Amino acid sequence: MERILEVKDLKIQFDTEEGTVYALENVSFHLNKGEILGIIGETGSGKSVTASAINRILPVPPARIVNGEIIFQGKDVLQYKREEMNRIRGKKISMIFQEPMTALNPVFKIKEQMSDVIMHHQKINRKKAVKQATEMLEQVRIPDPEMVLDKYPHELSGGMRQRVMIATALSCEADLLIADEPTTALDVTTQDQILALIQDMRKNLDISVILITHDFGVVAEICDTVAVMYGGSVVEFTDIYTLTKKPYHPYSNGLLKAIPPVDQTIEKLNTIPGSVPNLLKPPPGCRFHPRCENALEKCKIDPPSLTEIEENHFIACYNPIKGGEDNE
Numbered sequence: 001m002e003r004i005l006e007v008k009d010l011k012i013q014f015d016t017e018e019g020t021v022y023a024l025e026n027v028s029f030h031l032n033k034g035e036i037l038g039i040i041g042e043t044g045s046g047k048s049v050t051a052s053a054i055n056r057i058l059p060v061p062p063a064r065i066v067n068g069e070i071i072f073q074g075k076d077v078l079q080y081k082r083e084e085m086n087r088i089r090g091k092k093i094s095m096i097f098q099e100p101m102t103a104l105n106p107v108f109k110i111k112e113q114m115s116d117v118i119m120h121h122q123k124i125n126r127k128k129a130v131k132q133a134t135e136m137l138e139q140v141r142i143p144d145p146e147m148v149l150d151k152y153p154h155e156l157s158g159g160m161r162q163r164v165m166i167a168t169a170l171s172c173e174a175d176l177l178i179a180d181e182p183t184t185a186l187d188v189t190t191q192d193q194i195l196a197l198i199q200d201m202r203k204n205l206d207i208s209v210i211l212i213t214h215d216f217g218v219v220a221e222i223c224d225t226v227a228v229m230y231g232g233s234v235v236e237f238t239d240i241y242t243l244t245k246k247p248y249h250p251y252s253n254g255l256l257k258a259i260p261p262v263d264q265t266i267e268k269l270n271t272i273p274g275s276v277p278n279l280l281k282p283p284p285g286c287r288f289h290p291r292c293e294n295a296l297e298k299c300k301i302d303p304p305s306l307t308e309i310e311e312n313h314f315i316a317c318y319n320p321i322k323g324g325e326d327n328e
């Protein structure tokens with residue numbers, strides 16, 4: 001299978017007035033062409049920093065890339081010059097965010113904004129660009145594209161704005177779409193529609209997707225593979241089936257157990273005791289050890305590296321759940 005993206009041992013820090021933020025450490029995963037990779041983790045676990053690093057929109061400084069490679073279509077994007085990266089961003093890698101309002105300009109109609117983006121990447125005139133925008137809006141199942149094109153962003157619902165963002169991202173025929181919590185601000189019905197849309201696009205346009213979320217339900221619904229992040233590190237990386245049936249990392253297992261079952265009412269939600277680490281002063285050793293039931297002495301001293309323990313199943317843990325907990 002063709003590998004479109006491989007992130008290898010990424011380590012990123014931020015230099016701030018309060019001190020160094022040890023944001024990413026031991027971040028590795030890969031994405032095969034045409035697949036959807038989920039990145040899941042709690043707030044502050046490093047998901048957006050990872051996404052921004054891939055698309056090279058991280059503010060450097062304060063960010064500092066200490067180590068790692070981001071191999072996209074065979075080349076390390078971290079080695080690209082600014083101009084080279086400007087050609088790739090938007091053209092080969094597109095990104096959508098949780099709040100489309102931040103990416104849309106409030107004073108221009110959708111028509112202008114979408115056609116501007118299209119004209120930036122293709123040598124065509126305004127009229128052709130608007131026609132292409134209309135077609136893309138149809139692709140994202142907007143029933144009346146002309147009407148939407150004639151509106152300002154604030155005149156559209158959140159779900160509609162997110163569709164416009166996806167259409168804009170896809171109008172450049174990018175090979176990789178990075179969606180950073182694209183459905184978090186939406187109601188459940190609209191969320192399902194947007195997820196179905198991303199899945200459709202993957203099929204019809206042969207695009208590869210990184211879907212970032214803090215919601216395991218979202219990951220389980222449409223992802224092929226999953227990277228679980230905790231405290232700035234990838235702690236487990238495998239296919240969705242293996243992860244839900246046989247997680248090895250105690251944190252992944254805790255996350256899975258915290259999902260409320262759909263078919264029954266429960267008294268108390270299972271949560272992992274403790275709180276996420278402050279990355280200004282992360283715990284030594286494994287960053288999860290203070291919350292981990294399986295922690296050994298070694299875990300407090302030496303951070304485990306991400307290792308392939310079975311084919312395509314990677315974990316960073318010295319004392320994994322034996323044989324994987326069976327979640328049948």
Ligand SMILES: Nc1ncnc2c1ncn2[C@@H]1O[C@H](COP(=O)(O)OP(=O)(O)O)[C@@H](O)[C@H]1O
Nearest residue numbers: 014021023042043044045046047048049062279
């Ligand atoms: N510009 C920045 N300056 C300093 N610290 C930052 C900056 N951006 C992110 N961080 C830190 O990096 C860590 C990971 O953040 P982020 O990737 O946004 O988390 P997530 O998207 O998983 O919620 C957090 O501790 C956050 O405070």
Ligand SMILES: [Mg+2]
Nearest residue numbers: 047048049180
């Ligand atoms: Mg984020």
